Amino acid sequence: MAQATSLRTNPVLQRFRKHRLAVWGGRILLVLYLMAAFAGFFSPYDPNYYELYPPKGNHPPTRIHFVDPETKRLSRPFVYATKRSIDPVSLQPRYEEDPSQGKFYVRFFVRTPEHPYTVFKVFRSDLRLFGVDPPGRIFLMGTDNFGRDLFSRIVYGGQVSLTIGILSALVSFALGLLLGGIAGYFSGRPFHLSLPPSRWRGLGLVLGPLSFLLWLGLAAAALFLALSFARLSPGKDPFSLGIDALVVLLGALAAGAILYRLFREPIRLDPDDLIMRTVEIIAAIPSLFLLISLRAVFPTDVDPLLTFYLVVGLLGFIGWGGLARVVRGIVLSVREMDYVQAARALGASDGRIIARHVLPATASYVIVSLSLTIPGFILGESGLSFLGLGVTEPYTSWGLLLQAAQQGGFASFTDRPWVLWPGFFIFLSVLSWNFLGDGLRDALDPRRRT
Structure with a gap:
């Protein structure tokens, strides 16, 4: 009884219940997920x-x-x-x-x-x-x-579309919280990367493989660009051949310098710079283009269940950057708080301070951001499946059902408009998640007292 009374008087719950659209969004999502589960x-x-x-x-x-x-x-x-x-x-x-x-x-x-x-x-x-x-x-x-039966296929398609939205968000938030927390907490505390990997210690165990692959990829890119220039050069006269040889030589020297630095000298890396530069590289590429490019690396005739997990991983991989950037900013301010300094003075390890004192400060933002990120992943899966790069038969999803409707051409609008029902369910779920996220944002805002 006392617990029920405390729930009714909870100010966060009271503020959320005042947001009628958020309440209805939550009810609609509850119905959709119950139908998908059963x-x-x-x-x-x-x-x-x-x-x-x-x-x-x-x-x-x-x-x-x-x-x-x-x-x-x-x-x-x-x-x-x-x-x-x-x-x-x-x-x-x-x-x-x-x-x-x-x-x-x-x-x-x-x-x-x-x-x-x-x-x-x-x-x-x-x-x-x-x-x-x-x-x-x-x-x-x-x-x-x-x-x-289209109704049966829509209900079963909700299992894929709605589940992918949540699983991809969890993957994205796991990466965003981990890497954003590391970038903010260890900003200004560089570590030295050296080979072989057996010398990696502490933070190098996490960021070492990532930085090693980035440097190795940079060396390979320099050599690849030089060889591509020489292969595509149309000139066959001695001057053009000399230019091609010079470009290849410069590319080889650049790749050699990078590899020499990588294998012979320790590299001083700031975790903040490494992670944030990676975020900027991912953000510089349009999300849909990056998603299609990454999906095209894998064959289209793989097992349908493997395709499901592949789409989950790809959506989560391209979506963690924005969260990592915000979490980094929150952690940068929280790590200077008195209680964090007190924990460090008492001998608490960095991992314990991050897990017990720093990351909990991001909880309200993470909850709100999670509810606002899931609809983006639902749309991403629907777009991939609509283009034929997502879930395949015998499984189904709302995007795959829309692709089948699109194959009917203009007749899908004039003669059989009922095949467009999957689009309505995509719209309804995305709108409901946005209403729910908007209500959670208002309810968890500490500046709102009424």
Whole structure:
């Protein structure tokens, strides 16, 4: 009782509840994530199930009747079977209700032993929220060009799109907090990098491999540019050949100087400079271009489950820079606080000071930033899948469903607009996350007291 009373009087919770859009955003997200978590229960069919005969490709949403046409009174919800024909003008399939086959009543909590599913890959079940008896079919949002139920595919697609948003944000925030904290706390305290790696100690164990790869990449880039200039040079006269040889020689000398410095002399590196320069390099490249370029490095025919984790890693990798920059600024101010200085005077290690005293000061910003970053990753996954570089069949996502709609051309707008439903769910989830993040920002702002 006392705990419930304290929750009601919590000023942060009170400020959040005053933000009506944030409350509704949280409710919508709760519904979306519950549907995605229990997709098998909420979807009437398996997402990849379709019938060869009678074909149901591009079937419009099924009309649900609540009034019995014979008695003109309210009755149990029911649907009619449909019969398919081809429009002689547009050559598109046309479906008409066929009352001669009888009524198919909508039933709740039905069993489908022919289409079982698993919950969290652990529990096996065949219970579904609603359905109709065969040969009747109920398509709340129509079907795609193969005749697969679009509502079921949207519910299952939410598992991928919504999960990728959270997992990518966690990867991004793990990198951003770690590297941003290191950059801020160890700013002005350079370490010496020398080879072999067995000499790396302390912070060098974390930043040593990164800095080594950067220097090695710089040497390889200098040599590659010189060789590319010589290979692409059109001139064949002695003067042009001499220029090519000079460029290759300069490139080799530059690469040799970098390698000599790397292998013969210790390199003095400031963690702040190293991490922030890396952030600036990533930020200088457009995010979508960088994401497509990194995805193109890997083959497109890899296992679909591996593609899922690959997209998570790529989205997290390109999204940590902004958080690291802000965390660095917060840590730079917090590390000079009296309680941090007292902990250092008492002999606390750097790792303990960062974990117990410095990073907790960034908690409010991290919570707000996390809620505002997730929708960006949802859009990123949707964009990759829309371009054919993200999740592939037999898995599905909202972006992949939009790609299928785009393949239908302008007819997707005129003849079968129901295939655009995945775009609405992308819009709804992104908008809800933004409302929720806006409410959390106002609720956690220490300057707001009312």
